[in-house]
Amino acid sequence: MGKIIGRIAATEKNPTTIDDFFFWTSKDMILNPFDVIKVNHINESITYGVVEEISHITDTASYLTSFISNDFGDVNIQPNTQRIGMNYVRAKVVGNTKNIYIPVRDGEPVSLATAQEIRQALGLDNIKNPLVCGYLEMYESSSDEKVSLPIHLNSQFLIGPEGAHMNISGISGLAAKTSYTMFLLKAIQYKYLNMEIEDNVAFVLLNVKGKDLLAIDESNDELSKIDKECYLNLGLDDEPFKHVKYFYPYADNIHTNTYADKNLIEHQTNLDKAYWYKYIFEYDKENLDLLFSNIDDPAQTMESIINYIISEQGNFGNIRNWDQFLAEIDKHCQAGSSKDKEITVASWRKFKRIVRKALNNHIFALRASEQDRETRLQDSIKSIKKNEIFVIDIAKLDEGMQSFIFGDVMRAVYDLKLGQFDGIPEEDIPSRIIIFIDELNKYASNDIPKNSPILRQIIDITERGRSLGIILFSAEQFKSAIHDRVKGNCATHAYGRTNAIEISKNDYRFIPPVYKNMMTRLKQGEYIIQNPIFRSLLNIKFPKPLYKQFK
C-alpha cells in the first residue's frame, strides 16, 4: 500500500458510482488533475481512479460567515484557530484489478500509486507494438513519490491498420503542434530504422511556416543535456531525422518562392538532398481542378471548363505548355468566340482570372531538368523509399498555390498506393506513407465548398487511408473548425493549449470541465492525448525538438 492520502466519502448527495467516486484529503496534499490514485476494494482488488476535480471546503456556512469571522470586515484579523477545512476530490474509475466495478465503499483508504500501478491503471502495461508518444509525470509536488514514466501507444492504432490518422489542435506558438508531430515522427522513424518490423514507412511533410522543417536532419545546438537524456530515457536516440530530402518550389530567384536561404539550399544540394519542383503542362494539366478548391462553383461551370480542357476538346489537345494554354484560354474569352453554348464567355473569363494569377508562378514551367536537380513532385513521390522523409516547402506560396501542391501530393501518394503508376514494383512502395500537414483548416474546414477536390481527397484518405496505408497527421489551431468526417476518422487526438472560446464548442463536450480548463493552461510541451487504447485522456509531456530550430 502506498502513502495513504485520504478516504472515500460516499454521501447521500454524492454517492460513489460505477464511474466515479469522491474522497477527502488534507488541504495541504498537492494533487493534480490526471493523477492516478488507488482504492482498496472488495475481494482484495484495487480500483484505480484518475483525479478529475479538486475542491476545498470549510464549515463556513456562507460568505457572510466569513465576513463576520473577521470582526465584520477587518482585513487584518489573525484568528487563533484555523477553520476546519479539507479538500475533496472527484475521481473517475479507470479500472479494477479484478474487473469489479461495483462502487467503491465509504471509508476505504485512498493512496498514491507506484509507476507500475499507474501503467496498469491507465492500460499502459502490456502494450503491443509499443511506440513512445511522450512521458507523464505524476505527484510532481511530492519529491518522494514523484513518478515519471514513458507512455507508449500501440503503433497499429496510430499508423494503422487498427486505427489511423492523428489530429493535433492548439493555438499557435504556445501549443508547439509541429514540435509534437515531429516528436512522434522521430519515434516512428527510430522504431522502423532500429527494430525488425515487417512493414515499413515513409513520410511526406509539408513545410507551411518559414523555415520550420527545412533542416530536420541537422541537430539542434540549443538542446539541453536534460532534453537529450529525456530522449534516451524514452528509448530513442538523440539524433535528428535521417534520409531526408527537401523539395523547394522552383523560381528564377531563390527568394521568390521560399524562405530558405542560399547557403542552406547549397549545403543541402551538396549533400544531394535538395530538389526544385516544377509543374509541366503536359503532365499536370489534370491537376488544374486543384486550383479551384477554394472557389465556390455552384453551377459547376469551372468544372465544365476543366473537363473541357482535360478531355482535350477544342484546341486543347495540341497544347504543349502553359503559355500556349493561356493563349488558348484568351481566345475563348473574346466576345462572340463561344462555339460551345454550354460554357459562356463570362465563365471562361472567370476561369482565366483565377488561372492566370496562379500560372504566373515560376513553378509552372516548360520542362524539368534533372541535371539542375529539377523534378516533378509526382515523379519524386513515385520513387519514395522506405524510411525516407520528403519535406515539401510551400511556406512562401500563396494560399491557392499551397492548396494546389498539397492536393497534388495527396493525389500522388494515393495513386502510388493504389498502384496507378506503371513500372514500380510493389515491394518498392513503402507499406505506409505518413503525410503531415499543418493548418488543416485551410483545406478541410467547415467553410470549404463541399465540392472542393482537396476536401474530397482528405475525406477519402481519412476514411480509406487506414487500409491503404496512407496516414494523415494533421494540425490546426481550432479543431471545431474542421470538417466532421475528417476529425471523426482520426483515431488519435492531441490537444495542446487552446482558448476559452474553443473549449466551449461541441467538440469538447465529452471532456470534464476541469480538463477543459486545463487545456487553456497547458504549458508548451504538454499535451492531452486521446487514443482508443488509453482508458482515459492522458496528460503527457515531450522533450524539445532534436532538429535545428530557426528563430
Added chain:
Amino acid sequence: MLNKILSFVETETSGKSYKTHKYCFDGIEMPHLVYDDQPNLTLKQYGESEKITSPRHLYNKSKQIEKFSQPLFKYFLDGSRRTYKVDDMAYDNRVYPIIAGQIGVGCCERDKRKNLKSKLIEHQLVMAVPENASKDNKKKLFFNNLVTKINEQNFIKTRGLNFSKILDYADIKLQIGEKYENLGIAKIQDEMIEQEKRIVSSLVYKNLLNEDSYLLKDGSLEYKTMKTGDFKDLSIIKSNYKCVVGVSKSFNPEKCIDARGHSNAQKIAELKLYHRTPAFMWESKVSRGTEGNVKFSIWYLRIRDAKYTSSPFEGIIKVEKILISEQEQKYGLKTEEIDTISANLINERNPVCYGKDNRWANHLYPVYLTEVFIKSKYLSNEYFLNLF
C-alpha cells in the same frame, strides 16, 4: 424475529415490555431556554486580587498577546449526550420508561499550525432502567451482569457495539410534575459529567495542562457532588482544575444578583465590547464535598459588539475558574490572570459558526468544533433506536 436488546432485557429482568413508540428526546423537546450555568447564582464577594469597580477594557492586552505570545488555550473539552425513550417496562404493576443514551465526551488539541486535532474521545452507549428492575438487593452486580450479557448478544457483537453501563434511576414516589423519564435522563447526564471529569483527570495525569496550555471547557465547572463514581467529589479533585477555565454560552441574567441582592443584569447587558466585569467569588452549594465548599471566580466578558446581536446578552460569555490555593480562596484570583484569560478568550472570538449554530455570538469556534466532532461520532438515531 431478531432477538433485540429489549426482549432480552424483558426476559432477564422478568418485566413486561409494552413495545411502545421509540423516540429521541432531543428531537421532540419543546423549545425552552436552557442555561449552562446553575440557577440562583448569587455573587457574594470580589473574586479577584485587585478591587476594581468598573468593567475593564482588554482589547489592547488581547492584541499584545496575539502579537507576542502563543494562545493560552491549547485543549478544548466538551461533552454531550443524546437520550432516547426506547420502551415502557412494567415491574410490580408499575410502568417505568426505559431510557437509552449515547454519551460523547471529547477533547481536542490545537497544534502549532492552528489546526484542531482530536486528543481524546469517549463514546459510550448506556441505558437507564428503574432500580427495581433488579429484584434483589445486589443491584450493582445485577446490572453489571446484565450489561455483560447484552454485549455478548450476537446482535450487538456483529455490529461491533458495546454498551458500557446500565444505569439505574431511583424508584421513588413522584411529586407533581416529576417524571421517571427525567430521572433517567439525569442519570445519563451525570454519567456524561463523570466522563468529563475523567478526561480532565487524564490530561492532568499526562502533564498536558500547565501555565502555557490551558484547557477550555464548554459550560460550567460547578459539578454537583454525586453519590457514586470515581470523581464524585469536586472538592477533592479540584486541584485538577488549576489550568481549566469553564465558559458558558448561556446564563440566566436575572439570576445574577450581587452581594446586596440587586440584579447585575443591566451591568452585564451594558458591557462594552472587549470589556469584562469585575470577577466575583461564588461558593457553590451543590459542589460541597468532604473538603468543604468549592469556590469559583466568575466574571462576564463581551466578545461581540451588541449592535450585531439580537439580544444584549448575546456576545457575552460567562467565565469561571475554580479557586484552588488558600490564597485564592481567600482573596480571589489574581487580576492579572483574569485579564490574561479574558484577553485570550477575546482572541478566540474568530472564526464564528454563524449560519451553522444560532448561538454563534456566544460560541467559541474550537469549542464548537469539538462539539461537532463529538456529535459526528454518534450513531444515527434510526440506527440506534433499531437496536432495541
